[in-house]
Amino acid sequence: MGGDHGPAVVIPGAAKALERRPDIRFIIYGDEPQVRPLIDQHPALARACEFRHAEIAVRMDDKPSQALRAGRYKSSMWLAIEAVKKGEADVAVSAGNTGALMAMATFCLKTLAQVERPAIAAIWPTLRGESIVLDVGATIGADARHLVELAVMGATLANVIFDIERPTVGLLNVGVEEIKGLDAIKDASRILREANLPQIEYKGFVEGSDIGRGSVDVVVTEGFSGNIALKTAEGTATQIATFLKNAMGRTLMSRIGYLFAKGAFDSLRRTLDPRRSNGGIFLGLQGSVIKSHGGTDALGFASAVELAYDMARHDLVHQIRAMLEKLQLEPAVDA
Amino acid sequence: MGGDHGPAVVIPGAAKALERRPDIRFIIYGDEPQVRPLIDQHPALARACEFRHAEIAVRMDDKPSQALRAGRYKSSMWLAIEAVKKGEADVAVSAGNTGALMAMATFCLKTLAQVERPAIAAIWPTLRGESIVLDVGATIGADARHLVELAVMGATLANVIFDIERPTVGLLNVGVEEIKGLDAIKDASRILREANLPQIEYKGFVEGSDIGRGSVDVVVTEGFSGNIALKTAEGTATQIATFLKNAMGRTLMSRIGYLFAKGAFDSLRRTLDPRRSNGGIFLGLQGSVIKSHGGTDALGFASAVELAYDMARHDLVHQIRAMLEKLQLEPAVDA
Numbered sequence: 300m301g302g303d304h305g306p307a308v309v310i311p312g313a314a315k316a317l318e319r320r321p322d323i324r325f326i327i328y329g330d331e332p333q334v335r336p337l338i339d340q341h342p343a344l345a346r347a348c349e350f351r352h353a354e355i356a357v358r359m360d361d362k363p364s365q366a367l368r369a370g371r372y373k374s375s376m377w378l379a380i381e382a383v384k385k386g387e388a389d390v391a392v393s394a395g396n397t398g399a400l401m402a403m404a405t406f407c408l409k410t411l412a413q414v415e416r417p418a419i420a421a422i423w424p425t426l427r428g429e430s431i432v433l434d435v436g437a438t439i440g441a442d443a444r445h446l447v448e449l450a451v452m453g454a455t456l457a458n459v460i461f462d463i464e465r466p467t468v469g470l471l472n473v474g475v476e477e478i479k480g481l482d483a484i485k486d487a488s489r490i491l492r493e494a495n496l497p498q499i500e501y502k503g504f505v506e507g508s509d510i511g512r513g514s515v516d517v518v519v520t521e522g523f524s525g526n527i528a529l530k531t532a533e534g535t536a537t538q539i540a541t542f543l544k545n546a547m548g549r550t551l552m553s554r555i556g557y558l559f560a561k562g563a564f565d566s567l568r569r570t571l572d573p574r575r576s577n578g579g580i581f582l583g584l585q586g587s588v589i590k591s592h593g594g595t596d597a598l599g600f601a602s603a604v605e606l607a608y609d610m611a612r613h614d615l616v617h618q619i620r621a622m623l624e625k626l627q628l629e630p631a632v633d634a
Numbered sequence: 635m636g637g638d639h640g641p642a643v644v645i646p647g648a649a650k651a652l653e654r655r656p657d658i659r660f661i662i663y664g665d666e667p668q669v670r671p672l673i674d675q676h677p678a679l680a681r682a683c684e685f686r687h688a689e690i691a692v693r694m695d696d697k698p699s700q701a702l703r704a705g706r707y708k709s710s711m712w713l714a715i716e717a718v719k720k721g722e723a724d725v726a727v728s729a730g731n732t733g734a735l736m737a738m739a740t741f742c743l744k745t746l747a748q749v750e751r752p753a754i755a756a757i758w759p760t761l762r763g764e765s766i767v768l769d770v771g772a773t774i775g776a777d778a779r780h781l782v783e784l785a786v787m788g789a790t791l792a793n794v795i796f797d798i799e800r801p802t803v804g805l806l807n808v809g810v811e812e813i814k815g816l817d818a819i820k821d822a823s824r825i826l827r828e829a830n831l832p833q834i835e836y837k838g839f840v841e842g843s844d845i846g847r848g849s850v851d852v853v854v855t856e857g858f859s860g861n862i863a864l865k866t867a868e869g870t871a872t873q874i875a876t877f878l879k880n881a882m883g884r885t886l887m888s889r890i891g892y893l894f895a896k897g898a899f900d901s902l903r904r905t906l907d908p909r910r911s912n913g914g915i916f917l918g919l920q921g922s923v924i925k926s927h928g929g930t931d932a933l934g935f936a937s938a939v940e941l942a943y944d945m946a947r948h949d950l951v952h953q954i955r956a957m958l959e960k961l962q963l964e965p966a967v968d969a
Contacts, residue, residue, distance in 0.1 A: 426873050436808050439816060473771050473861040481774060481858075507865025511873035523816075524859045526808040528866040530842025535870040538761050538846035542905050543878070546898040556895025563881040563888035570877050 300356035300375045301395020302593040302600075306334045309394060312591075312600025313348070314341035319601070320608050321347075326382050328353045328375035353378050357399045359593065366399030367406060376400060380407045383586040389611035390587040392603055397579070397590055401437055404581055404588045411616075413623035414448055414583035418522070419590065420456055421529055422576040422606075425513030429576060431457050432510060434522040435529045437581070441521035443486035446470065450491055451622050452582040453517035454499045459613040460606070463516055465498060469505030471520035471528070487519075498622060536571060574599030578606040587616055635691035635710045636730020637928040637935075641669045644729060647926075647935025648683070649676035654936070655943050656682075661717050663688045663710035688713050692734045694928065701734030702741060711735060715742045718921040724946035725922040727938055732914070732925055736772055739916055739923045746951075748958035749783055749918035753857070754925065755791055756864055757911040757941075760848030764911060766792050767845060769857040770864045772916070776856035778821035781805065785826055786957050787917040788852035789834045794948040795941070798851055800833060804840030806855035806863070822854075833957060871906060909934035913941040922951055 302308055306329055317323050325348035327334065338345050353375035357366045370377050376395055380403055382388035393400050397419075405417055420433035433453045434441075441449070450468050457466035468491070472484050484504070491501040502515050507528060510518050520528070547557045557564065569575070577599040579590040587610050591603035637643055641664055652658050660683035662669065673680050688710035692701045705712050711730055715738055717723035728735050732754075740752055753769035768788045769776075776784070785803050792801035803826070807819055819839075826836040837850050842863060845853050855863070882892045892899065904910070912934040914925040922945050926938035 426876055439808070471862060473774070473858055474865075507862045507867075508869035508872070510866055511869035520862070523808055524862045527806060527842045527855070527859045528862050530809075531845055531863040531866050532842075532870040534843035534846035535867040536874060537843070539871060539874050539906065541761055542902055546902040546905075547895060549898060549901070553895040553898035556891040556893070556898065558891070559894060560882060560888040560891025563884060563891065566884070567877055567881040570881075571874065 300329045300333075300353075301359070301393050301400075302591065302595070303359070304596075306330075306337050308595065308597050308600055310334065310337040310341065310344070311597035312595075313604060314344040315597055315601035316604035316608070317344055317347055320605060323347065323604070323608055325349070326351060326379070326388055328378045328382075330356060330375075351378065357396050357403075359396050361396055361399055363396075363398040363402035366396060367402050370399070371403070371406070377403050377407065380404050380586070380588060383588070384408055390589060390607035392578075392589045392591060392600075392607050394591040394593050394595065394600060394603075397436070397593075400588065400590055401581065404584055404586075408584040408586040408588070410583050411585055411620055411623065413620070413626075414452075415445060417581055417583040418449055418452065420453060420580040420582055421525075422460070422578065422580075423510060423518075423529075423532075424571065424576055425511055427513030429461065430510065430513055430516055430518060431460070432518045432520070432525060432529065433582065434520065434525050435579065436522045436526035438522045440523065441483060443483045443490060446483060446487035446519055446521070447490050447494075447626070448583070448623065449519045450487070450499060450501070450517065451496075451626055452619050453519055455619045455622050456580060456582065456615065457516045458498065459615050459618065460609055461516065465500045466516035467500045467502050467514075468517040468519060469502045469509065469515035471510075471518055471524065472504040472506065474506050494626065496626065540571075574602055576602070578603035580606070580610070582619065585616065587611065635664045635668075635688075636694065636728050636735075637926065637930070638694070639931075641665075641672050643930065643932050643935055645669065645672040645676065645679070646932035647930075648939060649679040650932055650936035651939035651943070652679055652682055655940060658682065658939070658943055660684070661686060661714070661723055663713045663717075665691060665710075686713065692731050692738075694731050696731055696734055698731075698733040698737035701731060702737050705734070706738070706741070712738050712742065715739050715921070715923060718923070719743055725924060725942035727913075727924045727926060727935075727942045729926040729928050729930065729935060729938075732771070732928075735923065735925055736916065739919055739921075743919040743921040743923070745918050746920055746955055746958065748955070748961075749787075750780060752916055752918040753784055753787065755788060755915040755917055757795070757913065757915075758845060758853075758864075758867075759906065759911055760846055762848030764796065765845065765848055765851055765853060766795070767853045767855070767860060767864065768917065769855065769860045770914065771857045771861035773857045775858065776818060778818045778825060781818060781822035781854055781856070782825050782829075782961070783918070783958065784854045785822070785834060785836070785852065786831075786961055787954050788854055790954045790957050791915060791917065791950065792851045793833065794950050794953065795944055796851065800835045801851035802835045802837050803852040803854060804837045804844065804850035806845075806853055806859065807839040807841065809841050829961065831961065875906075909937055911937070913938035915941070915945070917954065920951065922946065
């Protein structure tokens with residue numbers, strides 16, 4: 300029911316994902332009068348899904364606490380997450396309210412024993428391909444231990460999604476050496492270097508400009524600066540696309556040039572298409588949840604479902620738990 | 635002596651700035667054997683400047699504490715800042731080591747009585763023109779009082795540079811309502827709203843994507859996330875430019891298209907040229923200091939000098955002091 304367009308995008312998106320991964324099976328929760336007719340328009344999806352009516356839909360502008368109060372145990376969002384908890388589903392995918400989804404997922408699924416607080420990971424297109432950036436907004440602030448957890452969870456995710464045996468990991472920092480207030484980052488850096496984990500190639504500090512460059516496979520930061528980085532990059536991409544569009548439309552010569560170079564522009568558009576890497580991945584919970592961008596279309600929602608498919612196939616939660624157990628972070632680190 | 639290219643960029647840059655603002659007068663500090671011959675190549679600059687030899691040059695990789703130890707009282711960087719303190723110069727401009735410059739500027743000039751810690755402001759090209767973003771890296775973390783100070787200093791700067799009577803100001807935040815850890819930002823928001831200052835049109839919270847959009851004239855955040863935002867935007871711009879260049883060179887058709895649209899590309903390049911808005915502005919000190927990008931060329935350095943010129947002409951430090959006095963922040967806010 301979530302996202303800017305609700306089932307009108309979610310249902311065709313699920314149908315599209317099913318075309319590409321025919322062994323997906325769906326449990327779809329929502330308002331029957333709205334959702335059922337849409338499912339019926341996609342016979343293959345209708346055969347591959349079980350529909351379950353939900354009385355309540357969390358609204359996009361509900362505060363997390365409101366959503367929990369009104370929607371716990373009975374909203375479509377809650378029921379989808381609960382299906383993961385019960386083992387009926389491998390992953391829950393929602394285009395709904397991010398804060399509400401995180402609050403419900405944390406409340407319902409609980410965090411892993413070794414994890415204090417959950418995180419959201421984003422897949423970030425770079426000059427070298429794609430990287431993972433986390434946390435992009437679940438938890439504000441981080442001590443050293445939490446940053447190390449993020450590094451481990453991000454590296455496991457990179458291993459699963461990108462199929463890299465020993466992903467490179469960097470801690471996001473500012474380029475000034477002796478500045479105050481960064482003890483947590485420095486401590487986390489020391490721990491990661493000393494631990495020298497076989498599953499992580501720790502590369503030290505990276506700066507904001509390294510993200511787009513793809514300097515490392517996994518960029519680790521706490522949720523405030525991660526969210527600022529993500530949104531700032533989106534804003535910059537939109538800004539440059541607008542400048543480019545305006546520039547190409549300004550003169551006859553440039554409009555002719557645009558026609559000749561249309562193939563190149565289309566390929567650039569595909570490279571930068573935010574739908575290709577749609578899906579915020581909730582990490583640190585005892586179950587998998589994917590947040591699709593609320594403003595996306597069916598193609599974008601299908602990407603989020605396919606991401607969910609890959610995570611389920613590799614049993615990401617199990618792998619993260621195993622990695623964290625191996626790490627055996629001392630509580631003493633938690634200063 | 636600073637920057638990636640030292641006097642080879644700084645001296646031609648100063649000469650270029652002088653062409654556009656013929657009433658600038660320079661005091662140039664540096665190593666005489668290196669600098670004097672370069673000045674002699676620019677007769678107009680030679681007439682408009684006084685050269686003073688300095689024994690020591692701060693290195694780009696010196697830590698701030700090293701730079702202070704080795705360069706205090708005698709390096710070219712220190713002497714340029716000291717000229718501001720003595721009233722011999724209105725502004726100090728350096729392309730050198732940012733951390734060292736900030737440490738020396740703070741040590742030599744001291745902060746304003748009402749300001750606890752200094753900040754660096756950046757001029758950010760947006761869809762609507764230009765905005766000011768601060769702090770982009772001087773001070774990590776901020777309480778509510780410091781954020782309010784940043785808002786006041788940023789608005790004063792916007793008033794001076796952009797000639798806007800009542801600049802719009804936003805506090806950078808993440809788009810989630812009830813998240814923890816943001817008390818300082820919420821408190822600062824309340825203070826700014828209640829103060830309802832005649833010089834500031836406070837617009838509430840903005841997100842990372844609002845920066846490039848130009849939603850407000852002044853974006854306020856603490857130095858860690860501000861630095862991450864700035865570097866991430868730079869990285870994204872470089873990334874898209876590289877994608878675009880690769881796409882345009884790939885086929886014969888796109889290369890022909892590029893030739894037709896060359897004027898449009900050149901205009902886009904000018905719009906995004908980082909040299910046009912070069913210069914980190916140190917705020918909160920009892921004197922003006924501008925940090926030019928270390929990697930810039932003569933044109934970029936000239937922009938930094940012209941920015942310094944505008945600041946001096948409007949007596950920015952005096953105006954910031956007056957604004958902060960009017961605000962009369964209660965120490966109680968400082969929780």
